Amino acid sequence: MSATAETLDRLIKQDYKPGFVTELETDTLPPGLNEDVIRAISKKKNEPEFMLEWRLSAYRHWLTMMEPHWAFVEYAPVDYQAISYYSAPKTTDHPKSLDEVDPKLLETYNKLGIPLYEQEKLAGVAVDAVFDSVSVATTFKDKLAQAGVIFCSMSEAIEKHPDLVRQYLGSVVPAGDNFFAALNSAVFSDGSFVYIPKGVRCPMELSTYFRINAAKTGQFERTLIVADEGSYVSYLEGCTAPMRDENQLHAAVVELVALEGAQIKYSTVQNWYPGDEEGRGGIYNFVTKRGDCRGARSKISWTQVETGSAITWKYPSCILRGDDSVGEFYSVAVTNHRQQADTGTKMIHIGKNTKSTIISKGISAGRAQNSYRGLVKILKSAENARNYTQCDSLLIGDRCGAHTFPYIEVKQPSAQVEHEATTSKISEDQLFFCQQRGLSAEDAVSMIVNGFCKQVFKELPMEFAVEAQALLGISLEGSVG
Amino acid sequence: MNTLLRIENLHARVDGKAILKGIDLTVKPGEVHAIMGPNGSGKSTLSNVLAGRSGYEVTEGTVTYRGQNLLDQPPEQRAREGVFLAFQYPVEIPGVSNIYLLKAAYNAIRRHRGLNEVDALDFLKLVKEKTRMVDLDEQFLYRGVNEGFSGGEKKRNEILQMAILEPTLCILDETDSGLDIDALKVVANGVNALRSPERAFILVTHYQRLLDYIKPDHVHVLAHGRIVRSGDASLAHELERKGYGWIEAAAAGA
Numbered sequence: 161m162s163a164t165a166e167t168l169d170r171l172i173k174q175d176y177k178p179g180f181v182t183e184l185e186t187d188t189l190p191p192g193l194n195e196d197v198i199r200a201i202s203k204k205k206n207e208p209e210f211m212l213e214w215r216l217s218a219y220r221h222w223l224t225m226m227e228p229h230w231a232f233v234e235y236a237p238v239d240y241q242a243i244s245y246y247s248a249p250k251t252t253d254h255p256k257s258l259d260e261v262d263p264k265l266l267e268t269y270n271k272l273g274i275p276l277y278e279q280e281k282l283a284g285v286a287v288d289a290v291f292d293s294v295s296v297a298t299t300f301k302d303k304l305a306q307a308g309v310i311f312c313s314m315s316e317a318i319e320k321h322p323d324l325v326r327q328y329l330g331s332v333v334p335a336g337d338n339f340f341a342a343l344n345s346a347v348f349s350d351g352s353f354v355y356i357p358k359g360v361r362c363p364m365e366l367s368t369y370f371r372i373n374a375a376k377t378g379q380f381e382r383t384l385i386v387a388d389e390g391s392y393v394s395y396l397e398g399c400t401a402p403m404r405d406e407n408q409l410h411a412a413v414v415e416l417v418a419l420e421g422a423q424i425k426y427s428t429v430q431n432w433y434p435g436d437e438e439g440r441g442g443i444y445n446f447v448t449k450r451g452d453c454r455g456a457r458s459k460i461s462w463t464q465v466e467t468g469s470a471i472t473w474k475y476p477s478c479i480l481r482g483d484d485s486v487g488e489f490y491s492v493a494v495t496n497h498r499q500q501a502d503t504g505t506k507m508i509h510i511g512k513n514t515k516s517t518i519i520s521k522g523i524s525a526g527r528a529q530n531s532y533r534g535l536v537k538i539l540k541s542a543e544n545a546r547n548y549t550q551c552d553s554l555l556i557g558d559r560c561g562a563h564t565f566p567y568i569e570v571k572q573p574s575a576q577v578e579h580e581a582t583t584s585k586i587s588e589d590q591l592f593f594c595q596q597r598g599l600s601a602e603d604a605v606s607m608i609v610n611g612f613c614k615q616v617f618k619e620l621p622m623e624f625a626v627e628a629q630a631l632l633g634i635s636l637e638g639s640v641g
Numbered sequence: 642m643n644t645l646l647r648i649e650n651l652h653a654r655v656d657g658k659a660i661l662k663g664i665d666l667t668v669k670p671g672e673v674h675a676i677m678g679p680n681g682s683g684k685s686t687l688s689n690v691l692a693g694r695s696g697y698e699v700t701e702g703t704v705t706y707r708g709q710n711l712l713d714q715p716p717e718q719r720a721r722e723g724v725f726l727a728f729q730y731p732v733e734i735p736g737v738s739n740i741y742l743l744k745a746a747y748n749a750i751r752r753h754r755g756l757n758e759v760d761a762l763d764f765l766k767l768v769k770e771k772t773r774m775v776d777l778d779e780q781f782l783y784r785g786v787n788e789g790f791s792g793g794e795k796k797r798n799e800i801l802q803m804a805i806l807e808p809t810l811c812i813l814d815e816t817d818s819g820l821d822i823d824a825l826k827v828v829a830n831g832v833n834a835l836r837s838p839e840r841a842f843i844l845v846t847h848y849q850r851l852l853d854y855i856k857p858d859h860v861h862v863l864a865h866g867r868i869v870r871s872g873d874a875s876l877a878h879e880l881e882r883k884g885y886g887w888i889e890a891a892a893a894g895a
């Protein structure tokens with residue numbers, strides 16, 4: 161093996177740091193799924209009747225559906241009866257403040273670099289921490305309440321704001337939308353809810369941190385963000401899980417609603433456990449994320465940095481319904497070892513003068529497979545719609561793969577659609593050049609990867625950009641100039 | 642005077658094929674050596690072996706640089722110790738801005754020397770000054786490394802890197818090839834500005850015209866993996882008139 165190949169090898173063999181398990185007493189339902197399980201979940205959460213009905217109808221619909229297999233990923237069949245659909249740390253029934261949260265949980269978040277206490281005191285970021293199935297702490301509630309912003313767990317929202325939930329839940333991703341969304345609708349246990357009132361610019365970044373801890377459980381959270389007319393919110397989502405030999409299922413649904421003139425910026429740094437070098441264990445990340453630009457001049461931006469999960473199946477999408485609305489998708493997807501990612505976006509142009517931008521950066525190393533799958537659909541009504549898509553793939557080593565599946569459907573002749581795609585490889589020549597200028601091969605790879613991702617990183621809020629770069633094992637580029 | 646670089650009986654192979662077959666060369670601080678020779682004679686191979694590129698197997702001989710064995714140092718270590726290679730074919734690194742690479746390299750070398758990293762503003766000042774010297778527009782600093790640069794711009798960029806990193810041993814592999822007359826002067830000025838009693842140059846070139854601007858102390862002819870003739874600046878003029886045939890014939894007969 162040449163020197164550079166060895167360095168690359170070392171680089172892609174970095175340990176998964178958040179891979180520890182927290183020992184906690186939990187309240188866990190036995191594995192299996194049937195109507196009684198769904199009733200039990202709904203009862204544990206003291207839900208109103210309409211929610212139980214909603215869940216049951218989603219479940220009945222799910223029973224008629226087939227698991228989709230069109231993505232460019234391969235995995236052993238999931239046994240849906242072997243999964244537990246509810247697991248909660250016992251001591252956190254209804255924490256009123258951080259003082260009532262189990263210290264072990266706070267310790268877990270500290271280890272992950274999300275000290276909830278400090279977040280509450282210092283950083284201007286409000287955090288909702290979701291541990292296995294339940295939300296354990298939401299910080300900064302008072303300050304947000306002053307601005308009229310609602311930021312709480314989904315359970316609390318169902319309890320305290322049932323009308324808002326009823327009005328918007330499932331209005332972007334209907335209960336029967338797809339196999340995993342239907343499953344989520346039936347069994348989701350918690351998640352975050354955000355409502356920004358008319359004309360309010362949310363005074364801080366909102367952040368949810370998802371942690372899967374318990375074994376043999378699935379995590380099915382549900383996030384709903386509603387930005388009322390003329391409002392603005394930036395929302396961050398982070399995820400980690402312990403290292404385990406078996407695969408764990410994560411099937412979340414995220415719905416965004418932007419009314420007239422509203423803007424939602426949704427950023428994700430996803431670092432679920434990716435499995436080991438041989439592909440044992442790791443999270444199956446089958447997620448439905450969709451934003452609805454319901455009002456004129458509204459805007460939704462998705463920015464994601466996907467480094468984890470054994471399998472990623474995820475297409476954050478925008479429905480550009482309002483005239484002059486804007487959808488954006490910025491993505492870095494990194495796969496190594498045996499990881500498989502099939503990710504991309506859908507931009508559905510319905511309103512006039514709607515605009516969408518897609519920037520996708522896929523990086524493959526080891527024996528990983530990385531696919532971009534994107535749909536740009538321009539309906540007859542979308543006069544003067546415009547889309548720009550750029551899809552770049554970077555290969556590290558020669559046993560990995562990159563694939564691009566762009567689908568374009570245009571029904572409106574005045575539309576302009578542009579698509580650019582490139583595939584490149586970190587070459588020995590590039591590495592030697594950098595080394596000849598005094599950089600180690602590791603720093604050279606980091607620098608090249610970082611340069612490749614720059615367009616996306618600059619869309620992330622500052623503190624997240626730092627985390628994202630740390631995740632890729634790289635240091636900040638562009639500090640000069 | 643001390644010796645900066647001493648190459649003794651250097652043999653090297655590429656893909657099992659012997660390319661360098663016993664090179665001897667001594668370079669003292671302050672000197673300029675020109676290496677000329679026909680295509681395929683091993684000039685780039687010698688440059689790459691000195692810089693530590695992988696894929697070259699040294700089968701015999703030694704290289705001593707500042708009293709240390711150069712050959713057992715990894716390439717970045719050699720670079721930090723002051724060995725600089727201006728590439729015959731500079732690579733492109735899309736997405737990594739020129740100035741970012743320059744700063745990373747500059748600081749890597751400073752760290753190696755136990756100096757503080759330079760801050761962004763001071764560095765910018767230094768870079769702007771050197772950029773003017775090589776007659777490159779400042780916008781090149783913010784473009785991807787060599788990304789879409791013309792051939793001549795790439796070569797000037799190599800000289801810019803050399804001017805900023807201030808190496809001790811500068812190896813220029815055909816930096817003059819493919820340059821128009823103005824760019825040639827820029828390269829020559831870059832080298833002449835850096836000439837100092839501590840610093841030495843090895844200029845690999847095919848053309849006398851570079852040597853009109855940079856006067857070499859020694860000229861060597863490399864053929865079939867050996868230095869077959871050495872002389873002073875007048876040897877280059879002789880080669881210009883007569884080509885390499887007569888030397889190769891003489892070497893074969895010797």
Ligand SMILES: Nc1ncnc2c1ncn2[C@@H]1O[C@H](COP(=O)(O)OP(=O)(O)OP(=O)(O)O)[C@@H](O)[C@H]1O
Nearest residue numbers: 655656658660678679680681682683684685686687
């Ligand atoms: N990777 C390689 N595999 C096989 N042969 C190689 C390789 N690299 C160099 N060579 C051979 O080694 C010989 C010397 O090449 P080198 O590039 O050192 O010549 P040069 O003197 O720099 O020539 P030029 O003046 O054309 O630049 C050539 O015959 C070349 O084909």
Ligand SMILES: [Mg+2]
Nearest residue numbers: 684685686729
């Ligand atoms: Mg050459």
